[in-house]
Amino acid sequence: MTEEIRLSESAVKTLSKKSTITLIAGKARILSVQDPDFVRADIGELCAPGLFPPGYKESLRESADAVSIEGRIGYTVPDGDNKLKKLVFKHSIPDDLRALILERFQDEAGKQGIDFEKHKENNMQKHVAITHGGTGALGASVSMFLTDQKNLVVTNQRTWQNHNLIVDMHGGMIWPVPLIDEEGKVADPDSILKLCHPVKDQIAALLYTLINNPDGAVITDPAEQAKLETIIRELNVPLILDVAYHKLVFDGREAQPFSRDILHNTVVCGTYSKTLQIPGERLGYIACFDPRGARFVYFYNRSHSGCPSVTSQRGLIAHLTLYETAPDEIEAYKKKLLTEIETRRNILVEKVKEKLGWEMKHPGGAIYAIIPLSSDLIIKFGDVDTFTLDLVDKGGVSAISGTVFEFRARPTNGGYEVYTPDATSPEVRYLRFCFGFTPQDRVGLAVDHIKNFISSR
Ligand SMILES: Cc1ncc(COP(=O)(O)O)c(C=O)c1O
Numbered sequence: 001m002t003e004e005i006r007l008s009e010s011a012v013k014t015l016s017k018k019s020t021i022t023l024i025a026g027k028a029r030i031l032s033v034q035d036p037d038f039v040r041a042d043i044g045e046l047c048a049p050g051l052f053p054p055g056y057k058e059s060l061r062e063s064a065d066a067v068s069i070e071g072r073i074g075y076t077v078p079d080g081d082n083k084l085k086k087l088v089f090k091h092s093i094p095d096d097l098r099a100l101i102l103e104r105f106q107d108e109a110g111k112q113g114i115d116f117e118k119h120k121e122n123n124m125q126k127h128v129a130i131t132h133g134g135t136g137a138l139g140a141s142v143s144m145f146l147t148d149q150k151n152l153v154v155t156n157q158r159t160w161q162n163h164n165l166i167v168d169m170h171g172g173m174i175w176p177v178p179l180i181d182e183e184g185k186v187a188d189p190d191s192i193l194k195l196c197h198p199v200k201d202q203i204a205a206l207l208y209t210l211i212n213n214p215d216g217a218v219i220t221d222p223a224e225q226a227k228l229e230t231i232i233r234e235l236n237v238p239l240i241l242d243v244a245y246h247k248l249v250f251d252g253r254e255a256q257p258f259s260r261d262i263l264h265n266t267v268v269c270g271t272y273s274k275t276l277q278i279p280g281e282r283l284g285y286i287a288c289f290d291p292r293g294a295r296f297v298y299f300y301n302r303s304h305s306g307c308p309s310v311t312s313q314r315g316l317i318a319h320l321t322l323y324e325t326a327p328d329e330i331e332a333y334k335k336k337l338l339t340e341i342e343t344r345r346n347i348l349v350e351k352v353k354e355k356l357g358w359e360m361k362h363p364g365g366a367i368y369a370i371i372p373l374s375s376d377l378i379i380k381f382g383d384v385d386t387f388t389l390d391l392v393d394k395g396g397v398s399a400i401s402g403t404v405f406e407f408r409a410r411p412t413n414g415g416y417e418v419y420t421p422d423a424t425s426p427e428v429r430y431l432r433f434c435f436g437f438t439p440q441d442r443v444g445l446a447v448d449h450i451k452n453f454i455s456s457r
Contacts, residue, residue, distance in 0.1 A: 080130025129297030134271030216363025367436025395453030402428035
């Protein structure tokens with residue numbers, strides 16, 4: 001007997017995966033404790049002190065008191081508390097999907113000659129399931145559609161790194177295409193369909209992020225939305241819609257709604273990690289016009305994780321209940337939070353221009369911005385990963401290099417594989433700067449640090 005467990009080939013391959021993001025986060029964690037001036041812009045979290053979701057903390061305290069009296073915390077059903085599902089349906093899921101499901105209820109109530117309100121109250125929870133964060137929602141969604149024959153999930157080629165990991169760990173592969181640029185412009189549908197053509201019978205779903213990580217790209221123009229919908233219709237596959245940054249859209253704009261035919265075949269994956277600053281609570285949801293989509297999560301959660309944390313579910317119930325009992329307080333809170341994040345974005349773009357003389361785009365939403373790096377600068381350091389790691393070690397700022405977010409597909413012997421462009425390639429020559437975690441005054445400090453770091457070379 002050897003002293004090691006015998007792992008499958010795919011498990012060994014998974015273990016060999018390297019990620020600059022974990023390397024940077026590890027260094028940043030240590031350095032930020034040692035140096036109070038160190039600025040963390042790597043971490044994909046929202047931190048806005050004083051703007052914690054109303055009702056949530058109070059519920060945590062109540063739960064702690066109840067536990068100390070009762071001496072236990074029980075389960076909920078695997079796909080979440082019914083009361084929470086109803087609140088999520090009423091207050092969290094995208095408006096276009098809610099409207100379509102309500103129309104369905106109206107229709108059904110009419111046909112059955114029953115009261116609409118009662119029918120709605122009895123059925124809305126069937127279209128929602130509570131998951132372990134957005135990751136749990138995405139995992140359940142991809143496993144709903146992946147089969148041996150259809151094992152590909154089309155994604156934007158610039159996307160959240162874990163989309164690749166989640167699809168991979170569920171036995172599929174992403175099929176990255178240049179779907180949308182950072183300004184929310186969608187590629188010409190023919191060009192995308194051509195790129196999908198060689199594998200079109202293998203495509204299980206299209207995974208699209210409503211507001212993209214890492215560049216904040218969001219479609220606010222109906223003509224761009226029409227192009228995206230043409231692509232989805234032509235591919236004729238379900239849409240997995242990642243709405244992790246739902247409503248975090250700037251400049252008074254909004255993400256475009258989806259057409260009814262697309263929504264009929266969509267699984268919405270939401271999370272409260274970002275919008276409510278509670279990533280550690282692990283709460284997300286799936287919402288679906290077809291109740292089988294939500295029901296699937298019951299089995300997925302049972303087999304992968306069991307029910308989401310009950311203490312967290314209670315906290316979210318308390319918060320979402322305020323949408324009904326204190327709507328003005330909630331509106332004011334949401335507005336303040338959006339203004340805070342938008343202000344940080346504006347400071348970043350302004351300071352980068354003023355202090356570094358670099359032009360960068362205003363991200364349309366979410367909590368990240370792309371800071372392009374010139375080729376001269378990267379040549380000095382060798383590649384973008386070295387630049388980013390040196391910036392953490394010697395520059396006092398942690399941000400993530402473009403290598404983490406760019407995916408491409410290439411043919412191999414008899415198939416295809418996903419790869420990330422080389423760290424010297426122009427496609428990855430950028431930093432993802434997260435302004436969600438960084439208070440307003442420290443955004444400017446980070447830019448000062450970058451400037452000093454570059455001039456000290
Ligand atoms: C685009 C996107 N989707 C989903 C998630 C999932 O978040 P969580 O699983 O922490 O709720 C993230 C987190 O960074 C994200 O950036």
